[in-house]
Each structure stands twice: as structure tokens, then as C-alpha cells.
Amino acid sequence: MNTIDDxxxxxxxxxxxxxxxxxxxxxxxxxxxxxxxxYKAVEPSFADALKGQLQMTATRANxxxxxxxxxxxxxxxxxxxxxxxxxxxxxxxxxxxxxRANGDFAAxxxxxxxxxxxxRYAISESK
Amino acid sequence: MATLSSAINAAASALxxxxxxxxxxxxxxxxxxxxRSVNGQPYRRRDVVLRAEPVEGFDAALGRSAATGVKVxxxxxxxxxYRRRYxxxxxxxxxxxxxxxPNVDAPQEMVDMVGAARAYQANLAAIGIIREMVQKAxxxxxx
Numbered sequence: 001m002n003t004i005d006d007x008x009x010x011x012x013x014x015x016x017x018x019x020x021x022x023x024x025x026x027x028x029x030x031x032x033x034x035x036x037x038x039y040k041a042v043e044p045s046f047a048d049a050l051k052g053q054l055q056m057t058a059t060r061a062n063x064x065x066x067x068x069x070x071x072x073x074x075x076x077x078x079x080x081x082x083x084x085x086x087x088x089x090x091x092x093x094x095x096x097x098x099x100r101a102n103g104d105f106a107a108x109x110x111x112x113x114x115x116x117x118x119x120r121y122a123i124s125e126s127k
Numbered sequence: 128m129a130t131l132s133s134a135i136n137a138a139a140s141a142l143x144x145x146x147x148x149x150x151x152x153x154x155x156x157x158x159x160x161x162x163r164s165v166n167g168q169p170y171r172r173r174d175v176v177l178r179a180e181p182v183e184g185f186d187a188a189l190g191r192s193a194a195t196g197v198k199v200x201x202x203x204x205x206x207x208x209y210r211r212r213y214x215x216x217x218x219x220x221x222x223x224x225x226x227x228x229p230n231v232d233a234p235q236e237m238v239d240m241v242g243a244a245r246a247y248q249a250n251l252a253a254i255g256i257i258r259e260m261v262q263k264a265x266x267x268x269x270x
Binding site: 017020021022024025026027028029030031032033034035036037039042044073091094095098099101102105106109112113116 | 129130131133134135137138140141144145148177178179194195196197242243245246249250252253256257259260263264266267
């Protein structure tokens with residue numbers, strides 16, 4: 001008997017892909033600012049993003065201002081060492097992050113493609 | 128909402144900024160001996176000032192862009208003192224025989240140029256990685 005729900009599996013893979021994209025976006029932003037003075041390297045914070053989603057958002061001027069306006073889900077990388085110009089980007093760390101995110105994304109995509117193949121097989125009545 | 132296209136835009140903004148830095152370094156090197164610029168004074172070395180800026184797009188309009196690009200904030204002239212060289216035969220020499228030469232330091236320009244070239248390469252590599260991801264995502268629609 002199949003105890004793992006198809007929809008739950010697809011959703012989990014989708015989340016892994018979304019997270020990889022978020023990591024990729026943060027790393028490419030850091031890489032772009034490798035020479036910007038005082039730029040602080042960021043990474044996605046999924047806990048912050050969740051908090052941002054759960055909190056109410058001011059969509060009109062007369063709404064009560066939400067306490068935490070940070071809904072971008074990014075936070076500065078902790079214990080990153082700053083260079084003399086105050087910049088905390090490390091070239092190799094960012095490229096490594098990107099390669100890792102790429103690998104995670106590819107893994108999820110492969111699993112998802114295999115899943116879809118089975119679904120297609122079922123739809124076409126195993127022809 | 129973080130999207131791969133905003134990541135590519137961020138990397139692309141860095142490419143154009145790094146190219147500007149290389150251009151500035153090259154024009155500084157080219158004018159290392161220019162004793163007369165447009166205003167009649169010796170050339171002053173130019174410095175590129177960078178600023179982090181959220182990439183443009185739909186998300187930026189909503190004020191929640193995730194990717195941070197980079198932009199040239201200004202190109203400023205270095206106001207440090209001119210180099211002076213004793214060369215009485217030079218047409219721009221002062222009464223003591225000294226010529227004011229641009230405040231360009233060749234080794235510094237070379238280091239800047241190498242740094243900018245490396246950053247350019249890194250961002251090019253980043254675009255390659257993102258493109259791989261996009262292609263991988265598109266494969267889901269095949270078959």
C-alpha cells in the first residue's frame with residue numbers, strides 16, 4: 001500500500017526547488033556586490049520568510065503598520081568576516097553556494113520528472 | 128518572491144559595472160602622462176563608486192525584491208596631489224622646472240583592473256550556473 005501521498009511528494013520537491021532558487025538569488029546578489037563598500041552578504045532565512053507571511057501586511061496607508069516589515073526573507077550572514085572596506089562577500093563561498101543550490105535543484109527536478117513520468121504513464125493507460 | 132530572472136539581472140548589472148571599472152582603470156593608465164586635460168590642468172585619475180541596488184522588475188515595484196544588483200553611483204576624480212617631476216625642458220614645467228603629472232599610480236590601476244576582471248569572471252560563471260538551473264526546470268515540461 002502506498003503510504004506516501006503523491007501530492008505531498010510533489011509539494012516537497014517543489015519546495016526544495018523554490019529554496020534552491022532563493023539561495024541562488026541571494027548568492028548572485030552577493031556576487032554582484034563583491035566590490036561594493038559596506039555591502040553585507042545575505043542569505044535566505046526561511047524562518048523570517050514564514051514570519052513575514054504569517055504577519056499582516058499594510059496594503060493601504062491607513063492600515064496599522066506591521067511590526068516587522070522585512071518580508072524579503074533575507075538576513076545578513078552571521079559571523080562573516082568583513083574586509084577593510086566593510087564588505088563581507090567571499091567569492092568562493094558564493095560560488096560554492098550557487099553550485100550547491102544548482103545540485104539540489106537538479107536533484108529535485110530529476111525526482112519530479114520521474115514522478116511526472118509515472119503519472120503520464122498512468123494517464124496513457126500504460127501504453 | 129525570488130526568481131531566477133532577477134538573479135540573472137543582478138549578475139548582469141555586475142558585468143556592466145565591472146566593465147566600467149576596467150574602462151576607468153584603462154583610461155587612467157592611458158593618461159598617466161597627460162599634462163593637459165579638458166580644463167587645462169593635468170589629468171586626474173578617475174574612481175568608480177559602486178552602490179548596491181535592488182534589481183528592477185515586478186517584485187521591486189512591490190518593494191520586496193530579493194536580488195540585489197549593483198550600480199555605478201558616480202565616477203569621481205581623485206583629488207590627491209599631482210606627481211611632480213623635474214623636467215625643465217617640458218613645455219608645461221613651472222618656473223622651478225617641475226612638471227605636474229597626473230596622480231595615476233600604474234601598479235594600483237593594474238591591481239584594480241585584475242580585481243575587476245576576476246569579479247567579471249565570477250559573475251559570468253554565476254550566469255552560467257543559473258542558466259543550467261533554468262534549462263533543468265524547463266526539462267520538466269518535456270516528454
